[in-house]
Amino acid sequence: MSMRAIIVGAGGHSKVVLEVIRAMGGHEVLGFVAPAAPGASVLGLPVLGGDEILPRLLAEGVQTAFVAMGNNQLRQEVAGKLRKMGYSLPAAIHPSALVSPSACIGQGVVVMARAALGTEALLQDFAIINTGAVIDHDNHIGAAAHVAPGCALAGNVTVGERALIGVGAAVRPGIRIGADAVIGAGSAVVRDVAAGAIVGGAPARPLRRS
Incomplete structure (x- = not known):
């Protein structure tokens, strides 16, 4: 029923x-x-x-x-x-998503079509993993963060609460992205990103707020 x-x-x-x-x-x-x-x-x-x-x-x-x-x-x-x-x-998880049996998914998480969650990935409450995004092994996605369509996060990446990873961004292994940070679309993140920072480009660099 x-x-x-x-x-x-x-x-x-x-x-x-x-x-x-x-x-x-x-x-x-x-x-x-x-x-x-x-x-x-x-x-x-x-x-x-x-x-x-x-x-x-x-x-x-x-x-x-x-x-x-x-x-x-x-x-x-x-x-x-x-x-x-x-x-x-x-949580709402599209049946086409590839979810490791060891992934841990919190309340209210949304995982869109064709997304992939790797071994021991952790998604805290109300995070969004959008269409086709790849969350590799041991990633930690903070509460209410949003990983946009087509992103690729390599292993051991940490994404802080409410952070936004823009469409098609790529993040190298071991990177830490702080709470409320914004990563521009198509960026290549090769260094840690401070909380509240806005970065973009390849490699990603700080951008001025308008």
Whole structure:
């Protein structure tokens, strides 16, 4: 029997998460929770309302939620509130992803199609591993971090909380990327990246904030 669930968020990322959930099976997604105009829908499912309906849905027995927000900090904050309310926040893993049996995956993690998780990779709560990304052995991906499509992280890489690794970036073995850092698309990261830094290029170098 399918478990009833909701998706919190109704942007572009939520569409992909819905398709991951449908591919997994086991959940009946009732709709989305997000501020929206009356009658709004996403991929044929209704936007049920804003955050104000969350207590009522929980009281009605809808106990499972998937947080589908691309902003790392917002995703972490909203997921924390849902967990305190009593919602279950399972991981969503596309069946085409290659996941080592020794990988450890936290609550609310999303692993997209054709991603690969290597031996003893650790994904903390609410991280996103996007389409086709490679997370090699002994990687540690921090809470609410996002590894974008087509990235390649070699062995023993550490990615801090809420960090963003841009599309197609490559990270050499043993690199440490600090919390809230941003790695530009297509970058080659060959040195550690400090917390909050923005880097880009090949090799990646610090970029000025606009």
